[in-house]
Amino acid sequence: MTVQEYNRSVDEHADALYRYIVAQLRHPEDARDLVQNAFEVLWRKREEVNAEKARPYLFTVAYRDMIDHIRKQKRITLVEEMAEDGRSTHIPYTGAREALEKALGTLPEVQKTVVLLRDYEGYDYREIGNITGLSEAQVKVYIFRARKALQERIGNVQNLI
Amino acid sequence: MDINRENYESWFLDYIEGSLTAGQISQVHHFVSENPDLQKEFSEWKQTLLKPDLTVVFHDKESLKRRRRILPIGWVQGLGAVAAVGLLVLLALPLVRQSASDMPVAPVAEATTPDTATQSMPLSDPVSGEGLSSPGQPQVAFQAKPQHNTATQPTQLPLAQEISPEKIQKQAPDSRGAQKPGATVHPGSPQPATNASLAQSPRLATGSSNTMSTPDPVQTRSAQSLDGAATADGLLAQANERPASQEASASTALVPGFFRNKINDRLPMDIGSLLTATQTVTQNATRSLAGFMSGESEWLAVVPRISEPEAQRNTESMEEARVFRFSVGGFKVYHRKTPKTDS
Secondary structure, three states: OOHHHHHHHHHHHHHHHHHHHHHHHOOHHHHHHHHHHHHHHHHHOOOOOOHHHHHHHHHHHHHHHHHHHHHHHOOOOOHHHHHHOOOOOOOOOOHHHHHHHHHHHOOOHHHHHHHHHHHHOOOOHHHHHHHHOOOHHHHHHHHHHHHHHHHHHHHHHHHHO | OOOOOOOHHHHHHHHHHOOOOHHHHHHHHHHHHHOHHHHHHHHHHHHOOOOOOOOOOOOOHHHOOOOOOOOOHHHHHHHHHHHHHHHHHHHHHHHHHHHHHOOOOOOOOOOOOHHHHHHHOOOOOOOOOOOOOOOOOOOOHHHHHHHHOHHHOOOOOOOHHHOOHHHHHHHHHHHHHHHOOOOOOOOOOOOOOOHHHHHOOHHHHHHHHHHHOOHHHHHHHHHHHHHHHHOHHHHHHHHHHOOHHHHOOOOOOOOOHHHHOOOOOOOOOOHHHHHHHHHHHHHHHHHHHHHHHOOOEEEEEEEEHHHHHHHHHHHHHHHHOOEEEEEEOOEEEEEEEOOOOOO
16 A cells, blocks of 8 residues: 555545444544554554555454453443533434434444444444454354344333433 | 244244345244234344444544555665765865875876786786886876976986987887886885786786886886886985885885676676666775875866766876776766885
8 A cells, every 4th residue: 555545545535434433432532533543553554454454444443442442441331421512523413313312322332333333334244354353153143133223122112301 | 844833933034144046035924924923033133243344443544554665674774884984084084185185296107117017017017007006196197297297396207318219119029028127116115016006907017018008108107117227226216215105116016806796887787786776886986085095096176977088088197097996876086006115
């Protein structure tokens, strides 16, 4: 990967990577640090990574760092807390979207990750398995469990409304 | 397997995952229409699709970007140091030597040793270079040729004027042969050049051959050599009367090996060639500086290459005087060996 290709990867992948991590961690500053670290790793490994593989490579690095970060910090930030954080760039969630975000925040990390990679990035089960180290069957099971949980949460919220 | 109330959830999942065929999608729609109690659940399943918030962006992308790869610091430092040393040496030498250039112009065309003339200049130029090689008396390079002309300094070469050009042409070959036996040189004369030294100096040999076709220098030098051979006693007496610094006027300087490695006049196009050329220049300049400091050589001029025609025109005379040159970037550096003197 050349310098130009690396810089192009920044333009093309930084936003998506940042959204994925923010949705996962619910903390913009931590997400920024992880994005910077992922691109730092990509820069160091630029001789080994093709430009076409830069995006999944970034998500792989970010996922592993994120798991380590979660394990270390045990930080669970709710959407409301993020809204109080002046650094947040989120638009306040309303209605079904807010309920979905809340429900997403309650999912186990692995389920959250696979469903985010599936919906945000459009990766298929094999690609998600490559990033997370899971098999395709495991990915499908986790996605099913995640969506089932989300469906139930959404149903419960709508019942309350 | 068709969709039923036992497996509808996996069908709903495949439906929102987009992994169903058109026929299977129709089956799902038909199944939901036949089971109204599952319509709400089917709607909730469809809401589980997450959509990224495109307003969330990473604002500081420039901090992630990298500039073009540059040379390693060691290379930059090394290249800079080499270039700086080379530039300083080249610029400092003419300035430092300027004080020496203010000294009076040396007497021209002193007697030379016959051995030196015969061996180093087989094309019969026994006094070649002698006129310019007065020790300790640097001269401007472009003044070298006029100083060969004995007519301009009659008082310094009185014996040379006594011989007519016709006599010179006739006696010059004999004089070369006659000089060998008379190789007795006064103690202050320099050591003769060897054949190897001539082989090291193709330009010098060429310049000498060109001299043969030029009447004035040849006749003058022939006259001097003839004069030196015919009147050895008188010349020896003259030499003994001069200061020791002027005695060793016969140039026996060897052509420095590094001057044969002429630097390409064109600037290198790649950094590797530039580095190599710079190192070569620096090595040459450093070695020349050592020679200059030890009194073995002297720098004459640094001429912009824009004056190449003028420099080229003067090259021949300068080579006759054993003045050598090499190019450094946009300049040509003219350099001459100072003849050695016996202590």
